[in-house]
Amino acid sequence: MADVTVQVLNNGPLLVKGTCAVTDHEGNTVADSDSVVALCRCGMSSSKPMCDGTHNTGFDGTLNPPS
């Protein structure tokens, strides 16, 4: 059993559950969690990579990425 799970929410963020650290592109820790972290999946958050709830303005997470 994995210590960390990632749950894709319907029309919402990725919930990372478990003990984890989120780092930026330079390796700096931007979040430390031993419970749940919500990562933006819609691209509209003003505090990326974290979800700030902006997805509630109409993000449709059911669309497939362009091929």
Ligand code: FES
């Ligand atoms: S998924 Fe919540 S702001 Fe992008």
